[in-house]
Amino acid sequence: MPAMAVVGSGSGSVDGGKLTGQVLICSIIAAFGGLMFGYDIGISGGVTSMDDFLIKFFPGVYVKKHRAKENNYCKFNDQYLQLFTSSLYLAAIVASLIASMFCKKLGRRPTMRAASVFFLVGAIINAAARDLAMLIIGRLLLGAGVGFGNQAVPLFISEIAPANYRGGLNICFQLLITVGILIANVINYGTSRLHPNGWRVSLGGAAVPAVALLIGSLTIVETPTSLIERGKLDEGLRALKKIRGTDNVDTEYEEILHATEMAKKVDSSFQSLMNRSSRPQLICGTILQIFQQFTGINVIMFYAPVLFQTMGFGSDASLLSAVVTGLVNVVSTLVAIFSVDRCGRKVLLVEAAIQMLVAQCTMGTTLAIHLKSTNEIPKGYALFVVFLVCFFVAGFAWSWGPLGWLIPSEIFPLETRNAGFFFAVGMNMLCTFLIAQVFLTMLCTMRSATFFFFSAWIVVMGCFATFMLPETKGIPIDEMNERAWKKHWFWKRYFSDEDDNQKVRI
Numbered sequence: 001m002p003a004m005a006v007v008g009s010g011s012g013s014v015d016g017g018k019l020t021g022q023v024l025i026c027s028i029i030a031a032f033g034g035l036m037f038g039y040d041i042g043i044s045g046g047v048t049s050m051d052d053f054l055i056k057f058f059p060g061v062y063v064k065k066h067r068a069k070e071n072n073y074c075k076f077n078d079q080y081l082q083l084f085t086s087s088l089y090l091a092a093i094v095a096s097l098i099a100s101m102f103c104k105k106l107g108r109r110p111t112m113r114a115a116s117v118f119f120l121v122g123a124i125i126n127a128a129a130r131d132l133a134m135l136i137i138g139r140l141l142l143g144a145g146v147g148f149g150n151q152a153v154p155l156f157i158s159e160i161a162p163a164n165y166r167g168g169l170n171i172c173f174q175l176l177i178t179v180g181i182l183i184a185n186v187i188n189y190g191t192s193r194l195h196p197n198g199w200r201v202s203l204g205g206a207a208v209p210a211v212a213l214l215i216g217s218l219t220i221v222e223t224p225t226s227l228i229e230r231g232k233l234d235e236g237l238r239a240l241k242k243i244r245g246t247d248n249v250d251t252e253y254e255e256i257l258h259a260t261e262m263a264k265k266v267d268s269s270f271q272s273l274m275n276r277s278s279r280p281q282l283i284c285g286t287i288l289q290i291f292q293q294f295t296g297i298n299v300i301m302f303y304a305p306v307l308f309q310t311m312g313f314g315s316d317a318s319l320l321s322a323v324v325t326g327l328v329n330v331v332s333t334l335v336a337i338f339s340v341d342r343c344g345r346k347v348l349l350v351e352a353a354i355q356m357l358v359a360q361c362t363m364g365t366t367l368a369i370h371l372k373s374t375n376e377i378p379k380g381y382a383l384f385v386v387f388l389v390c391f392f393v394a395g396f397a398w399s400w401g402p403l404g405w406l407i408p409s410e411i412f413p414l415e416t417r418n419a420g421f422f423f424a425v426g427m428n429m430l431c432t433f434l435i436a437q438v439f440l441t442m443l444c445t446m447r448s449a450t451f452f453f454f455s456a457w458i459v460v461m462g463c464f465a466t467f468m469l470p471e472t473k474g475i476p477i478d479e480m481n482e483r484a485w486k487k488h489w490f491w492k493r494y495f496s497d498e499d500d501n502q503k504v505r506i
Helices: 021-030 032-047 051-057 059-066 079-106 108-127 132-158 163-191 198-204 207-217 224-229 233-244 250-264 276-293 297-310 315-337 345-370 379-397 400-411 414-446 449-467 477-483
Strands: none
Touching: 021 032, 021 132, 021 163, 021 207, 021 233, 032 079, 032 108, 032 132, 032 163, 032 198, 032 207, 032 315, 051 059, 051 198, 079 108, 079 132, 079 414, 108 132, 108 198, 108 207, 132 163, 132 400, 132 414, 163 198, 163 315, 163 400, 224 233, 224 250, 233 250, 250 414, 276 400, 276 414, 276 449, 297 379, 315 379, 315 400, 345 379, 345 400, 345 449, 379 400, 400 414, 400 477, 414 449
16 A cells, blocks of 8 residues: 655654554644635535525626526626635635744644634625625635635644655645535535525535534644744653654654754744745745646636536536536545655656646637537537546646645745745635636636636646656655755755855845
């Protein structure tokens, strides 16, 4: 059975460390932050295709949707409808910045707890929404929960697992995102028949994973790195012994202690990111987030029911197609868990780029030929597009989806980890906001060319993964500079024998 993995423990000596039950349980509980995020991605696209929801909040879209001669590509083009989806990610950008400081000062576990509270309150407000303003306020609170959760969870998992279990365990976060999307799609399929308030059940259901994370965060241990970083040395040692299942942790403890002492010499982790030796991690960590979103995946996940209705599927059929897509997403993420530490990161990224490129180009060509402004695409071709969507999602789910979170969380040294990961999370939320806010307008303006737009990005990201990204498989976090970056043909020029913390002009 292949090894599972998570982001490194921060130890350089745990390459062969065993996976204890404590690490596994803590990782799964923490990964419920991903379930919250995934549920929201899936639920928002579903409710925006429900007539009851549109009648109450977006009556103009409802009229266009049912107008016989309305342009297929423009039925759902409405800035406020897009704002309903995208507002969450705007709030998440601000929340990620606050959460990066929260993580450092108070720890990873309290940050996850705060995430669950924000998400719970947002879910309640959305379920009870009476007007668009109330709906957006709820979305902003959900965004705060997503920002806090996405900042804390990958770092938490990264700091409790041995290096040789890093990839798979960290992908538990992405796995629960896909499970959340699938659950949301199933719930949307059921609540679409509950008139007139089925959408309230869908939106209120976000409270369930929030409560699960809240309760779970009360039971798990804080990471040894976070405790030691905040001067709680004895607690850090006890936590390390607990998650490793042995008292023989002296070497790992000393390495974490050394890393924290070095980190304390840095006046500001954000300022330290401007050092020349921090540029490779900062560039790669943030650009991976741009690439992840510009694969076009959130076009599929946010708006899958809307997209399928555009092609002529009925409301129920479009929601059912989204369920199928969500199921493919979950199964394919399991592939990543059992292959990332066997095949490595780069192999999965490059293979998937080719697979997604084929899917996007074929979808664009099919829709360009068969879906005109006011016709319905022939059923056979519509089903073929559903297959292509599943083919695309499969490639993303075992590569750019989970690895977009895994790689940034494992490449930053401790002194810049919180700040560096904030830039990664913030960039992810910014790009997600942009895609969510403009996609329906793009679809109306560019039509099938939208898919070729994303195809061009996939070509660029495939080349980047091939030539610019070092392999990080099996390398402990605190040895990443020495064993990955300093040996890379391009990035090695950013390192010298001088003190890595020395500032240089940019």
